[in-house]
Amino acid sequence: xxxxxxxxxxxxxxxxxxxxxxxxxxxxxxxxxxxxxxxxxxxxxxxxxxxxxxxxxxxxxxxxxxxxxxxxxxxxxxxxxxxxxxxxxxxxxxxxxxxxxxxxxxxxxxxxxxxxxxxxxxxxxxxxxxxxxxxxxxxxxxxxxxxxxxxxxxxxxxxxxxxxxxxxxxxxxxxxxxxxxxxxxxxxxxxxxxxxxxxxxxxxxxxxxxxxxxxxxxxxxxxxxxxxxxxxxxxxxxxxxxxxxxxxxxxxxxxxxxxxxxxxxxxxxxxxxxxxxxxxxxxxxxxxxxxxxxxxxxxxxxxxxxxxxxxxxxxxxxxxxxxxxxxxxxxxxxxxxxxxxxxxxxxxxxxxxxxxxxxxxxxxxxxxxxxxxxxxxxxxxxxxxxxxxxxxxxxxxxxxxxxxxxxxxxxxxxxxxxxxxxxxxxxxxxxxxxxxxxxxxxxxxxxxxxxxxxxxxxxxxxxxxxxxxxxxxxxxxx
Amino acid sequence: xxxxxxxxxxxxxxxxxxxxxxxxxxxxxxxxxxxxxxxxxxxxxxxxxxxxxxxxxxxxxxxxxxxxxxxxxxxxxxxxxxxxxxxxxxxxxxxxxxxxxxxxxxxxxxxxxxxxxxxxxxxxxxxxxxxxxxxxxxxxxxxxxxxxxxxxxxxxxxxxxxxxxxxxxxxxxxxxxxxxxxxxxxxxxxxxxxxxxxxxxxxxxxxxxxxxxxxxxxxxxxxxxxxxxxxxxxxxxxxxxxxxxxxxxxxxxxxxxxxxxxxxxxxxxxxxxxxxxxxxxxxxxxxxxxxxxxxxxxxxxxxxxxxxxxxxxxxxxxxxxxxxxxxxxxxxxxxxxxxxxxxxxxxxxxxxxxxxxxxxxxxxxxxxxxxxxxxxxxxxxxxxxxxxxxxxxxxxxxxxxxxxxxxxxxxxxxxxxxxxxxxxxxxxxxxxxxxxxxxxxxxxxxxxxxxxxxxxxxxxxxxxxxxxxxxxxxxxxx
Numbered sequence: 001x002x003x004x005x006x007x008x009x010x011x012x013x014x015x016x017x018x019x020x021x022x023x024x025x026x027x028x029x030x031x032x033x034x035x036x037x038x039x040x041x042x043x044x045x046x047x048x049x050x051x052x053x054x055x056x057x058x059x060x061x062x063x064x065x066x067x068x069x070x071x072x073x074x075x076x077x078x079x080x081x082x083x084x085x086x087x088x089x090x091x092x093x094x095x096x097x098x099x100x101x102x103x104x105x106x107x108x109x110x111x112x113x114x115x116x117x118x119x120x121x122x123x124x125x126x127x128x129x130x131x132x133x134x135x136x137x138x139x140x141x142x143x144x145x146x147x148x149x150x151x152x153x154x155x156x157x158x159x160x161x162x163x164x165x166x167x168x169x170x171x172x173x174x175x176x177x178x179x180x181x182x183x184x185x186x187x188x189x190x191x192x193x194x195x196x197x198x199x200x201x202x203x204x205x206x207x208x209x210x211x212x213x214x215x216x217x218x219x220x221x222x223x224x225x226x227x228x229x230x231x232x233x234x235x236x237x238x239x240x241x242x243x244x245x246x247x248x249x250x251x252x253x254x255x256x257x258x259x260x261x262x263x264x265x266x267x268x269x270x271x272x273x274x275x276x277x278x279x280x281x282x283x284x285x286x287x288x289x290x291x292x293x294x295x296x297x298x299x300x301x302x303x304x305x306x307x308x309x310x311x312x313x314x315x316x317x318x319x320x321x322x323x324x325x326x327x328x329x330x331x332x333x334x335x336x337x338x339x340x341x342x343x344x345x346x347x348x349x350x351x352x353x354x355x356x357x358x359x360x361x362x363x364x365x366x367x368x369x370x371x372x373x374x375x376x377x378x379x380x381x382x383x384x385x386x387x388x389x390x391x392x393x394x395x396x397x398x399x400x401x402x403x404x405x406x407x408x409x410x411x412x413x414x415x416x417x418x419x420x421x422x423x424x425x426x427x428x429x430x431x432x433x434x435x436x437x438x439x440x441x442x443x444x445x446x447x448x449x450x451x452x453x454x455x456x457x458x459x460x461x462x463x464x465x466x467x468x469x470x471x472x473x474x475x476x477x478x
Numbered sequence: 479x480x481x482x483x484x485x486x487x488x489x490x491x492x493x494x495x496x497x498x499x500x501x502x503x504x505x506x507x508x509x510x511x512x513x514x515x516x517x518x519x520x521x522x523x524x525x526x527x528x529x530x531x532x533x534x535x536x537x538x539x540x541x542x543x544x545x546x547x548x549x550x551x552x553x554x555x556x557x558x559x560x561x562x563x564x565x566x567x568x569x570x571x572x573x574x575x576x577x578x579x580x581x582x583x584x585x586x587x588x589x590x591x592x593x594x595x596x597x598x599x600x601x602x603x604x605x606x607x608x609x610x611x612x613x614x615x616x617x618x619x620x621x622x623x624x625x626x627x628x629x630x631x632x633x634x635x636x637x638x639x640x641x642x643x644x645x646x647x648x649x650x651x652x653x654x655x656x657x658x659x660x661x662x663x664x665x666x667x668x669x670x671x672x673x674x675x676x677x678x679x680x681x682x683x684x685x686x687x688x689x690x691x692x693x694x695x696x697x698x699x700x701x702x703x704x705x706x707x708x709x710x711x712x713x714x715x716x717x718x719x720x721x722x723x724x725x726x727x728x729x730x731x732x733x734x735x736x737x738x739x740x741x742x743x744x745x746x747x748x749x750x751x752x753x754x755x756x757x758x759x760x761x762x763x764x765x766x767x768x769x770x771x772x773x774x775x776x777x778x779x780x781x782x783x784x785x786x787x788x789x790x791x792x793x794x795x796x797x798x799x800x801x802x803x804x805x806x807x808x809x810x811x812x813x814x815x816x817x818x819x820x821x822x823x824x825x826x827x828x829x830x831x832x833x834x835x836x837x838x839x840x841x842x843x844x845x846x847x848x849x850x851x852x853x854x855x856x857x858x859x860x861x862x863x864x865x866x867x868x869x870x871x872x873x874x875x876x877x878x879x880x881x882x883x884x885x886x887x888x889x890x891x892x893x894x895x896x897x898x899x900x901x902x903x904x905x906x907x908x909x910x911x912x913x914x915x916x917x918x919x920x921x922x923x924x925x926x927x928x929x930x931x932x933x934x935x936x937x938x939x940x941x942x943x944x945x946x947x948x949x950x951x952x953x954x955x956x
Contacts, residue, residue, distance in 0.1 A: 012852075019857050065733040073853040075861060186699060195696045197735055200678055217695040218673045221664060254762060255543040257675055257755040259737055276754055277735040283758065284732060287765035288847065295843035296836065303848050304861070307868035314840050314869070315876075321836045322877060325829040326884065332825040333888075339817070339824045346817045346824035347810040350940070351803040353828070358774065358799045362792050365773035369766065370781050374490075375551040379497045383553060383782070390785035391792070398793075399800060406804065410811075462828070 014058055015070055021051045022078040056085045064090045068097035071106070075304045080109050091118035096126050101302040103133050112138050116145070124150050125170040125272075128157035153272075156242075165249050166242030168282055169263045169272040172196030175205045178212050178230040182220055185229060198275040200259040204233050209269045211262050213237060239264050240274055246282050253279045293451045296320075317455075324459035328353070331463045335470035338478055344411045345473050348420060351403060353465030356427040359395060360457040363388050363435025368449045371439060385436050392432035396425030419476050423469035427461060430468070434460045492536055493548055499529045500556040534563045542568045546575035549584070553782045558587050569596035574604050579780040581611050590616050594623070602628050603648040603750075606635035634720075643727050644720030646760055647741045647750040650674030653683045656690050656708035660698055663707060676753040678737040682711050687747045689740050691715060717742050718752055724760050731757045771929045774798075795933075802937035806831070809941045813948035816956055822889045823951050826898060829881060831943030834905035837873060838935040841866050841913025846927045849917060863914050870910035874903030897954050901947035905939060908946070912938045 025048055059067060059082065067086060071079050071094070083106055086094060091110075095103055095118060107115065107130075115138045119127055124146070131139055131154075143151055153171055160166030174195060176185055185202070189195070201216040213233035223232050238256055240249050240263045252258065253276060260275040292300060296317025301310055332339070332349070339345050367384070370376035376384065400421035408417030438456050439449035503526060537545060537560065545564060549557050549572070561584055564572060573581055573596060585593065585608075593616045597605055602624070609617055609632075621629055631649055638644030652673060654663055663680070667673070679694040691711035701710050716734055718727050718741045730736065731754060738753040770778060774795025779788055810817070810827070817823050845862070848854035854862065878899035886895030916934050917927035 015855075063733070069852060072851065073855065073858075075858060189699045190702070193700055195700060198737065199696055200737065217699060218677055220699055221667045221695055222671055222673060224668070254755070254758050255541070259676065259678065259754070276737070276758070277732070280732050280754070280758060280761065283761055283765075287761075291768075291843060291847070295840050297840055297843060301844055303844065303853055303858075304865070307865060307872060310865070310869045311872050311876075314837075315873070317840070318833060318836060318873060318877060321833055322829070322880070325832045328832075329825045329829050332828070333822075336821045336825060340821045343814045343818045344811075346827075347807045347814060349824075350810070350828060350831070350944075351800070351807050354803045354806075354940075355796060355799055358796060359792075362773050362775055362795070365769060365775060366779055366781065369769070373550065374547060375781055377493070377551065379494075380551070380553065380781075387782070387785060387788070391788045394785060394789050395793070395796060398789075399796060402800070462832075466828075 014062065014066075015073060017058060018055060018070060018074070018082065019078070021055050022074075022081060024051055025081065052085065055082065059085055060087065064093035065097050068094050071098055072102050072303075076105060079105065079304075083109060088114075088117050089121050092121040092126070095130050096122065099300055099302075100133065101300050101305060103130060105302065107133050107135075112141065116141060123170065123172070124153045125157055128154055128167070131158055160242055163246045163282075163286075164242065165240045165244040165246060165263055165274055168246055168249070168278040169240075169242065169274045170196075170278070171272050172199070172275075173203050173262075173270060173273050174199060175203045175209075175270065176215065176229060178204045178206070178233065179228065181226050181228050182223055182232065183225040185215070185220060186225065198260055198277060203262050203270055203273070204229055205270050211237075211239070211264055211268050211270045214262065237262060239268070241266070242271065246279075247286065249274060250279045250283050250286075290450050293448075294454060296455075320455060324455065324462065327459070328462040328466055331466045332470065335466075335474060338470055338474045342416070342473065342477055344407070344413075344416060345470060348403075348407055348416075349466055349469050352420070352423045352427050352469045353462045355399060355424065356431045356461035356465045357458045359392065359428050360431030360435040360461050361454055363391075363432055364439050364449075364453045364457055367436055367439045368453060371443050371449055376440070381436070381440065385433065388432040388436055389429060392428040393425065396428040397421075400424030400428075413477075415476050416473075419469070419473045423465070423472050426468045426472075427465040430464045431457065431461045434464075492540065492544075493551060495536060496533060496548060496552070496560065497556070499533050500552075500559060502529055503559065530563065533560065537563055538565065542571035543575050546572050546580075549576055550580050550781075554583060557583065557782075561587060566592075566595050567599050570599040570604070573608050574600065577778055577780075578611065579778050579783060581608060583780065585611050585613075590619065594619060601648060601650070602631045603635055606632055606645070609636055638720055641724045641760075641764075642720065643718045643722040643724060643741055643752055646724055646727070646756040647718075647720065647752050648674075648756070649750050650677070650753075651681050651740075651748060651751050652677060653681045653687075653748065654693065654707060656682045656684070656711065657706065659704055659706050660701055660710065661703040663693070663698060664703065676738055676755060681740050681748055681751070682707055683748050689715075689717070689742055689746050689748045692740065715740060717746070719744070720749065724757075725764065727752060728757045728761050728764075768928050771926075772932060774933075798933060802933065802940065805937070806940040806944055809944045810948065813944075813952060816948055816952045820894070820951065820955055822885070822891075822894060823948060826881075826885055826894075827944055827947050830898070830901045830905050830947045831940045833877060833902065834909040834939035834943045835936045837870065837906050838909030838913040838939050839932055841869075841910055842917050842927075842931045842935055845914055845917045846931060849921055849927055854918070859914070859918065863911065866910040866914055867907060870906040871903065874906040875899075878902030878906075891955075893954050894951070897947070897951045901943070901950050904946045904950075905943040908942045909935065909939045912942075 062070075067082075067090065071082060074082060079102075091114070095106060098106065110118070112135070115134060119142055127142065134142070143154060146154060157166065174189075174192070176188065199217065201214045203211060204213045204215055205211055213230075213235040214237040215229055215233045219232050238252055238258060238261050240252075240261055242263055242265070253261070258276065260273050262270055263272045263274055265271055289300070296314065298313050298316060301313050335345075367376060370384075400423075403424055404417040404421035407420040408414055434457055438460070439453045442449040442452050540548075545568065549560060552560060557580075569592070573584060576584065588596070590613070593612065597620055605620065612620070621632060624632060635644065635647075652667075652670070654666065677695065679692045681689060682691045682693055683689055691708070691713040692715040693707055693711045697710050716730055716736060716739050718730075718739055720741055720743070731739070736754065738751050740748055741750045741752055743749055767778070774792065776791050776794060779791050813823075845854060881902055882895040882899035885898040886892055912935055916938075917931045920927040920930050
């Protein structure tokens with residue numbers, strides 16, 4: 001038996017070996033390219049064959065999820081060499097595991113026959129997960145190859161938006177009736193011989209498929225075999241609809257420690273199940289995506305994707321920043337006369353703007369968190385603003401005094417020091433109000449406050465900071 | 479049956495009702511305070527008693543996790559009123575559910591007897607979760623009240639650092655021997671009558687407690703009752719050690735779709751289990767904590783904590799920012815002579831610095847993500863730097879030209895435009911190199927690259943951007 005850290009270690013050894021083998025492969029290739037002699041070609045074939053065999057053996061022993069990791073860490077050429085060596089029965093699982101961008105590079109390397117062969121090893125809900133990256137004709141072929149029930153399931157799975165329960169659910173439900181006893185259930189399960197992964201409960205339905213309750217495996221094994229299902233089942237399970245938000249479902253999974261839960265339509269008819277592994281995947285992906293969008297990356301980026309693709313992914317954010325920077329620049333432009341007279345202002349103004357931005361982002365992070373946890377609502381906004389104003393005032397007096405003293409010592413001008421202190425206090429107060437209001441307004445207008453808040457706060461505290469500092473200086477010093 | 483969105487809705491109605499009741503309570507209190515007549519006191523008692531009864535009824539129907547949510551969304555006075563009305567048997571569960579800072583406010587409101595009563599309803603691993611917030615004498619009393627086994631468990635649970643498997647594991651293991659058949663197992667389970675939450679498998683151990691394998695409930699219910707445990711069990715389960723990092727364990731749970739897994743000591747002796755609900759809690763908390771530290775919040779902050787506490791939580795970050803801002807300011811100070819001659823420089827310089835910071839943060843976000851997923855390693859750093867330099871060059875030429883043109887049109891000075899373009903290109907190149915190197919170096923020195931990178935990048939691109947732009951301008955324009 002291996003424990004998790006041993007597994008990780010052996011995995012990194014495998015990655016190193018693969019990199020070495022790929023390196024050798026490349027050296028042989030370039031050698032042959034340089035000296036195009038027939039003898040070299042024979043050596044190439046020999047050496048490469050050896051390497052390829054070694055690679056193939058290494059890969060054969062790995063879990064699909066581990067191969068997916070390796071593929072993601074390889075540059076595109078190495079990735080495709082390794083991908084060609086993976087057994088066809090693992091292709092489907094790996095396509096499900098890799099990130100969207102890496103999947104696209106792998107699928108681009110496969111023809112229709114290979115793709116259809118890979119899809120044969122997948123469940124309907126897994127096909128739905130990779131469907132967006134499949135070529136139109138392959139998807140069409142796939143749909144035609146399925147039976148009526150699975151085709152309907154695939155079509156409906158494809159119709160749900162990405163972050164809903166419908167997109168995360170699977171169809172691995174085992175249903176039973178409520179009027180039989182547990183012995184009958186056990187006989188039925190033995191006949192089935194195998195239960196879907198994560199099965200912790202059976203779903204109890206009536207003849208119309210309406211859910212009546214759930215029967216945990218735990219209850220089956222501890223109860224008397226003569227007991228009726230309806231007397232052992234729990235008749236008040238947590239239910240989800242396919243249109244429920246995945247985020248709310250994941251909260252419920254965390255709150256009630258769920259493993260699987262029934263997904264039902266509006267009439268409580270069972271249509272699938274949501275299981276904890278899909279929820280965990282969602283939570284991790286959601287946290288990752290939020291980090292990406294906070295830095296203005298529109299989508300996940302393959303580390304080895306082309307420069308051009310990366311520029312396209314990142315340009316929008318830089319463009320928005322450019323606009324806010326130009327606005328701030330024009331605010332400074334208004335005060336060029338003052339700066340010409342007291343050039344120290346130019347050196348001091350970025351400090352005021354910068355600290356304001358950081359302080360505002362701290363406030364926003366608190367509020368965004370409170371919004372996500374449902375702790376911020378109409379009844380306590382006023383209170384929160386007062387608190388943040390208090391924090392800002394204290395910070396303003398503290399850091400404003402430090403900076404005022406700094407400015408006074410450096411430029412030997414007491415008024416400059418006072419302007420600095422005053423501007424710091426005012427800009428921090430501005431950042432506190434904005435830090436509370438901006439995420440609230442974004443959320444009120446249905447936008448994700450975690451994504452847009454930071455850039456708006458910084459825009460406000462930059463332009464605001466320059467205006468407050470230079471305006472105050474113009475009034476006091478000139 | 480209620481589905482999740484209905485539950486959420488009813489919960490928010492309850493919160494509103496509680497707020498209304500608390501509001502009434504406050505109005506009555508102030509009324510009485512203002513007019514200290516005996517008649518008013520009687521009214522107060524009547525009205526309050528009614529409100530309190532209503533509140534108590536509302537709370538009695540809620541899940542502890544929901545009450546925890548409500549407590550977190552209430553300001554401190556309301557929170558304590560509600561807390562006093564919660565049934566004692568729920569106190570423990572709620573203390574486990576609420577965030578650390580809110581727990582502290584609740585515990586501060588309880589005396590030793592109440593705390594000991596609440597702890598009686600908790601498992602050893604749950605007591606360990608809240609132990610850090612308990613007063614020393616209560617913890618001592620608790621330890622003394624436990625039997626030998628549970629005392630040892632609690633002491634060992636308290637000894638593991640916060641983000642290890644040992645701190646997350648529980649002791650709810652059901653063990654069996656490998657030489658009995660499933661019928662015996664089923665009889666044993668029926669005698670137990672109840673299985674711990676999340677139980678999806680039994681742990682197979684020998685007489686020394688060494689783990690031999692796992693027996694999923696799924697396997698029990700589908701297999702022949704005469705089969706021996708050793709023939710049905712899986713003998714190669716994923717194992718964890720108590721010192722393994724929680725983050726690696728959570729990766730393994732995601733990768734292998736685990737519900738529970740055995741935790742063993744170095745000799746493979748079973749000491750506990752890790753279950754998916756603890757892992758999900760960890761993942762969510764970890765993501766939250768990362769967001770907080772990215773904004774420089776040292777710890778979770780109670781939305782309603784005192785101004786003074788908030789200032790203490792946030793000051794370190796602002797202090798670091800102050801230092802980097804002062805450095806940047808001194809860089810500008812060096813070029814005050816140039817700014818005095820061409821005052822337009824003061825208005826344009828923040829643009830160069832700002833875009834550099836944003837672009838650098840995009841690069842860093844990619845690298846931090848790659849590091850966390852194990853995709854960035856020594857073999858591909860060079861490649862990544864080249865790619866990021868390419869992206870920076872392209873962005874530099876693109877946005878540099880836009881800004882150069884903007885500067886030229888605004889100030890009618892072609893050289894100023896050229897300086898702007900050149901500085902943009904150079905600062906973006908700097909931000910690309912720093913964006914790759916800073917997270918790599920932080921991670922090499924054992925620091926979390928997700929936390930410190932952003933502030934270092936911004937410091938580099940600010941000071942660097944001012945230096946490049948003003949230096950270039952001094953060379954070209956003066």
